[in-house]
Amino acid sequence: MRRLPRILLVLFILPSACRKNLPVTPPLTPRAFGTQIAEQSGGKQASGVGARLADPVVVQVNGADGNGVPGALVAFHGTGLTFNPGQILTDDSGQASTVVQLGDISGNYQVVAETPKSGGGTVMASFREVALGYQEKVGKEVSEKYCTMCHDPESTPERVSNFDNLAPPSPHLFSDGSVLNGMTDTDLIKIIADGGPALGKSPQTPAYRTTLTPAEIRAVVAYIRAISDPPYSVPPAK
Amino acid sequence: MICHHGQGAAATVQEAHYSTKAWEQPILPARYLEASCGQCHMEQLEGTPQLNSGRKLLARYGCAHCHAITQPDGTLILPVDEPPSLEHVAEKTTREWMFAWTKNPQAYAVSATMPNFHFNDQEATDIANFLMRQSTASENSKVAATSNTPLPSADQAAVDGPGLYGTLFCASCHATQNSKGNLMGGDLAPELTRVGNKANPDWLRRWLRAPQGYDPKTRMPRYRYDEKQIALLTAYLLAKKDDDFLANAHPGPSDEQSIARGKKLTADYGCAACHRINGVAPPEGFAPDLSRIGSKPLFQVGFLRGMPETLPDYIAGKIRDPRAFGPALKMPSFTLADGQVESLTTALLAQTDQAVTMPPELVRATSHAKYHPGGDAGKLMEDLRCQSCHTINGNGGDMAPDLTREGSTVQRAWLLDFMRNPDTLRPALIRRMPKFNLTDAEIKNLSDYMLTAYQAPGFDSGALQSETLNAVAATRGKEIFYSKYACQSCHIANYKKDKGYVGPALADVGDRLTPVWIYKWLKDPQALVPETSMPNAHLTDDEARDLTAFLMTLKARKKGGGK
Numbered sequence: 151m152r153r154l155p156r157i158l159l160v161l162f163i164l165p166s167a168c169r170k171n172l173p174v175t176p177p178l179t180p181r182a183f184g185t186q187i188a189e190q191s192g193g194k195q196a197s198g199v200g201a202r203l204a205d206p207v208v209v210q211v212n213g214a215d216g217n218g219v220p221g222a223l224v225a226f227h228g229t230g231l232t233f234n235p236g237q238i239l240t241d242d243s244g245q246a247s248t249v250v251q252l253g254d255i256s257g258n259y260q261v262v263a264e265t266p267k268s269g270g271g272t273v274m275a276s277f278r279e280v281a282l283g284y285q286e287k288v289g290k291e292v293s294e295k296y297c298t299m300c301h302d303p304e305s306t307p308e309r310v311s312n313f314d315n316l317a318p319p320s321p322h323l324f325s326d327g328s329v330l331n332g333m334t335d336t337d338l339i340k341i342i343a344d345g346g347p348a349l350g351k352s353p354q355t356p357a358y359r360t361t362l363t364p365a366e367i368r369a370v371v372a373y374i375r376a377i378s379d380p381p382y383s384v385p386p387a388k
Numbered sequence: 389m390i391c392h393h394g395q396g397a398a399a400t401v402q403e404a405h406y407s408t409k410a411w412e413q414p415i416l417p418a419r420y421l422e423a424s425c426g427q428c429h430m431e432q433l434e435g436t437p438q439l440n441s442g443r444k445l446l447a448r449y450g451c452a453h454c455h456a457i458t459q460p461d462g463t464l465i466l467p468v469d470e471p472p473s474l475e476h477v478a479e480k481t482t483r484e485w486m487f488a489w490t491k492n493p494q495a496y497a498v499s500a501t502m503p504n505f506h507f508n509d510q511e512a513t514d515i516a517n518f519l520m521r522q523s524t525a526s527e528n529s530k531v532a533a534t535s536n537t538p539l540p541s542a543d544q545a546a547v548d549g550p551g552l553y554g555t556l557f558c559a560s561c562h563a564t565q566n567s568k569g570n571l572m573g574g575d576l577a578p579e580l581t582r583v584g585n586k587a588n589p590d591w592l593r594r595w596l597r598a599p600q601g602y603d604p605k606t607r608m609p610r611y612r613y614d615e616k617q618i619a620l621l622t623a624y625l626l627a628k629k630d631d632d633f634l635a636n637a638h639p640g641p642s643d644e645q646s647i648a649r650g651k652k653l654t655a656d657y658g659c660a661a662c663h664r665i666n667g668v669a670p671p672e673g674f675a676p677d678l679s680r681i682g683s684k685p686l687f688q689v690g691f692l693r694g695m696p697e698t699l700p701d702y703i704a705g706k707i708r709d710p711r712a713f714g715p716a717l718k719m720p721s722f723t724l725a726d727g728q729v730e731s732l733t734t735a736l737l738a739q740t741d742q743a744v745t746m747p748p749e750l751v752r753a754t755s756h757a758k759y760h761p762g763g764d765a766g767k768l769m770e771d772l773r774c775q776s777c778h779t780i781n782g783n784g785g786d787m788a789p790d791l792t793r794e795g796s797t798v799q800r801a802w803l804l805d806f807m808r809n810p811d812t813l814r815p816a817l818i819r820r821m822p823k824f825n826l827t828d829a830e831i832k833n834l835s836d837y838m839l840t841a842y843q844a845p846g847f848d849s850g851a852l853q854s855e856t857l858n859a860v861a862a863t864r865g866k867e868i869f870y871s872k873y874a875c876q877s878c879h880i881a882n883y884k885k886d887k888g889y890v891g892p893a894l895a896d897v898g899d900r901l902t903p904v905w906i907y908k909w910l911k912d913p914q915a916l917v918p919e920t921s922m923p924n925a926h927l928t929d930d931e932a933r934d935l936t937a938f939l940m941t942l943k944a945r946k947k948g949g950g951k
Contacts (some may be wrong), residue, residue: 172713176391181607197418198438198730199419201726202726205639214881254419255418287438288434299889300877312878312888312889315888316888346873352874353872353873353874354874356873356925359926360924361914362925
């Protein structure tokens with residue numbers, strides 16, 4: 151009989167231990183309500199699959215007067231994503247911040263930040279994060295070594311960007327989907343392998359055919375497609 | 389199975405792909421994919437940046453001081469960091485500083501690689517007391533510290549110090565935090581943000597004069613500073629301190645019991661695995677052997693509550709917060725970014741049973757060269773610690789260019805000039821070669837040695853007929869330099885009109901490089917320096933010759949050079 155409580159305890163713990171997303175936190179109670187929510191920073195980041203994003207995701211909750219609302223409840227969710235914390239009250243300036251861990255599959259993830267309104271219902275802000283798979287991570291490494299010094303105006307302090315030193319035309323950011331989404335994979339591979347003149351463009355883009363392997367060139371294209379803004383979608387087969 | 393692991397056949401996608409508690413060997417998560425390559429490949433593969441960086445970190449962060457990690461080719465991972473000797477530490481610093489540092493190294497220097505052992509006040513007191521007690525007199529202490537040159541006042545040092553610190557390029561290796569809290573400078577040597585809290589003034593003067601007299605194994609070169617420079621630098625560095633830092637460092641009294649406890653703690657926590665300490669022998673087999681950690685059976689693993697029960701999660705968790713797995717564990721906490729933890733986990737996951745038992749013909753080994761230059765020049769290069777930054781014949785640091793073929797690369801007059809007054813070739817770099825104040829005889833000795841010993845085969849002047857490098861070729865070369873290949877996008881040939889900032893400036897390249905080197909470089913840069921980012925433009929022989937002819941006309945000494 152003395153063992154019964156212990157067995158009962160085990161029976162009680164077992165199902166809860168088997169549930170995912172442990173530990174479960176009790177819901178927070180909002181002290182105030184906002185009427186609008188917007189991304190402040192941390193959207194459109196790219197990191198490896200399963201990794202935490204480098205910067206936290208921060209959203210701003212404002213009231214009808216446009217001022218920040220402290221103490222409003224913000225819940226974060228998104229398929230495949232893990233948030234720490236998953237819900238939080240806004241700080242003195244009306245901001246809520248969370249650390250995001252990406253899922254194990256490469257591609258786009260949608261972060262949704264939701265805050266309740268005073269009369270019921272919620273307002274939401276949603277934005278995109280990118281998980282890079284193996285090929286895209288290799289592409290990122292290659293592009294940081296060979297490409298970003300000209301294609302990214304904000305490359306690291308020590309490798310002062312060469313972007314501003316170039317004669318026109320200016321290089322495109324690799325995330326510039328408005329232009330690069332209009333180019334086919336074949337054209338991107340061609341311009342990387344054979345340089346700008348191969349597509350009738352500036353010789354400031356050198357040819358990398360003998361410097362990079364075909365796999366590395368394809369990896370750079372995969373990376374460009376992954377971080378493209380607006381997102382790239384594969385054109386339908388003709 | 390070699391690359392992705394996994395259980396093999398399963399009835400559902402869920403079963404095949406995801407970990408359940410029953411699976412001993414679930415499929416390897418995509419983020420650690422590169423671990424599988426490391427089971428056979430010891431060399432730096434281009435497709436495995438995460439694995440490469442993880443292996444470097446295992447050596448750089450001192451993991452290999454405590455853990456034996458035998459790689460599949462049979463070689464041990466050797467630590468490349470050089471934790472300082474503590475044999476004479478009482479000359480260098482105070483008991484208070486040692487107490488504060490032992491308690492929390494990152495409070496003194498955010499970039500410190502010394503991990504946090506979470507010692508309490510009593511333990512930190514005991515260790516500081518013991519380290520002060522075991523300290524003996526260094527070679528340096530036999531030399532008078534103070535010269536006739538008095539230290540300048542703090543105000544004077546604040547005015548003149550930054551200029552000297554800058555022109556000596558201390559920041560090539562040492563970082564300091566600027567007013568915004570950003571670290572500026574290299575990571576080859578300790579951060580100096582609060583060095584005034586640590587360093588004893590006499591010790592600092594002697595150290596700047598002859599670092600090797602305090603620690604024969606230090607990577608710091610012996611600069612030929614004059615006494616005035618040493619005095620100014622000492623005063624400037626001593627002013628780099630934070631008055632609050634030691635305000636709360638109150639170690640308990642030093643008595644024999646405390647010293648005895650300190651000695652025991654020092655041995656228990658394996659301090660001598662990294663540091664040289666009098667009276668404490670380096671422990672052997674101090675921490676678990678990690679050679680097969682990637683095949684550790686899950687039944688041997690004690691998971692934390694709530695953590696995913698997989699080996700990668702366990703390893704990453706142990707690296708991130710070792711003491712969470714038990715307060716009695718000795719492994720200290722390292723300050724690592726997420727990416728570094730991920731890289732380290734990848735490198736450790738490559739250490740599998742499969743890797744160890746791989747047939748030797750499948751394993752791609754690396755070479756462990758230990759080249760040291762010989763003769764008088766060799767001694768000089770040892771004194772200057774050239775190989776702290778430069779690799780020569782496979783041995784040395786990677787901060788500065790590889791010098792293995794320097795003799796075939798540069799012209800004698802340029803080399804003599806550069807040693808006298810080193811200046812960077814790359815305008816965008818903060819890290820530069822420091823000025824050593826070498827004598828003319830030393831410069832001649834070094835240059836002659838390098839020009840003779842560091843020759844590459846096939847670079848004699850016969851490889852390129854010099855009469856073909858004429859004015860007509862140079863004109864054609866200039867044309868393709870600017871139009872067809874747009875070299876000015878990355879290189880400056882003429883300071884008045886070019887702005888390229890990526891590669892070295894070429895405005896005086898005709899004084900610097902040999903024509904044969906330029907020609908061969910243009911034809912295939914990666915053949916000479918495999919890791920260079922200079923693209924191979926696939927030039928024809930004629931184009932390479934014309935460009936060489938043009939580049940050889942770029943000389944600084946010519947009045948109004950560059951045209």
